[in-house]
Amino acid sequence: QVQLVQSGAEVKKPGASMRVSCEAPGHPFxxxxxxxxxxxxxxxxxxxxxxxxxxxxxxxxxxxxGRVTMTRDTSINTAYMELRRLTSDDSAIYYCVRRDIGxxxxxxxxxxxxxxxxx
Amino acid sequence: AIQLTQSxxxxxxxxxxxxxxxxRASQGISTDLAWYQQKPGEAPKLxxxxxxxxxxxxxxxxxxxxxxTDFTLxxxxxxxxxxxxYYCQQFNSYPFTFGPGTKxxxx
Numbered sequence: 001q002v003q004l005v006q007s008g009a010e011v012k013k014p015g016a017s018m019r020v021s022c023e024a025p026g027h028p029f030x031x032x033x034x035x036x037x038x039x040x041x042x043x044x045x046x047x048x049x050x051x052x053x054x055x056x057x058x059x060x061x062x063x064x065x066g067r068v069t070m071t072r073d074t075s076i077n078t079a080y081m082e083l084r085r086l087t088s089d090d091s092a093i094y095y096c097v098r099r100d101i102g103x104x105x106x107x108x109x110x111x112x113x114x115x116x117x118x119x
Numbered sequence: 120a121i122q123l124t125q126s127x128x129x130x131x132x133x134x135x136x137x138x139x140x141x142x143r144a145s146q147g148i149s150t151d152l153a154w155y156q157q158k159p160g161e162a163p164k165l166x167x168x169x170x171x172x173x174x175x176x177x178x179x180x181x182x183x184x185x186x187x188t189d190f191t192l193x194x195x196x197x198x199x200x201x202x203x204x205y206y207c208q209q210f211n212s213y214p215f216t217f218g219p220g221t222k223x224x225x226x
Contacts, residue, residue, distance in 0.1 A: 035215070037217075044206065044217055044218075044219050044220045045155075045163065045206055045208075045217040045220075046217070047208075047214050047215045047216065047217065059213055061213075061214045062214070095162055095163075104150070104151055104152070104153055104168045104169040104170075104172075104210045105153040105165045105167075105168035105169075105174070105210075106153065106155075106163075106165060106208070107165040107168075107174070108165075109162040109163055109164070111162060112162050
């Protein structure tokens with residue numbers, strides 16, 4: 001059973017950058033995409049974009065373009081999401097999720113990484 | 120972007136009740152829809168893919184239906200462990216938008 005293991009909680013200052021990692025231990029990156037979804041406190045789910053671990057190709061939500069970069073390191077089966085120029089509105093739980101190409105669902109989800117942006 | 124609306128936004132029901140949650144898309148999305156269950160403090164869990172395909176391990180009291188713009192998630196006999204927020208998500212076109220969620224609790 002594939003699991004996604006994310007990095008730990010972070011506290012950032014406004015204007016700083018954050019980077020969250022997402023590892024699939026023991027499972028090579030192949031045949032699927034890693035998407036990123038965030039959830040602000042008490043709010044709903046927001047799709048941010050994806051990285052194709054095999055090709056490195058990306059697709060970002062328009063809202064985050066210019067501020068987000070999604071990458072991967074296939075040698076360690078890990079994906080990364082970097083978000084820059086943080087504001088308090090970026091305080092949220094960030095999830096990485098797997099989507100098998102062509103599958104109409106996100107599964108599994110990482111455990112989530114809480115990022116707090118505060119001065 | 121395709122917008123998803125859900126109704127109701129919240130509901131209270133008793134053990135054993137039949138619960139129905141609706142999800143409507145702003146344009147036709149065939150059956151390119153998933154449903155998730157999220158319990159407090161947990162990551163969402165995939166319940167249903169392709170509008171009506173029950174995922175392994177999900178109790179059979181959950182079912183999904185619909186195509187085009189109107190979809191439904193039904194719990195035939197509500198159990199205490201079903202208290203959660205339920206989200207629909209469309210996979211028809213990017214960005215992969217989510218509905219705003221329906222919170223289900225026990226009466």
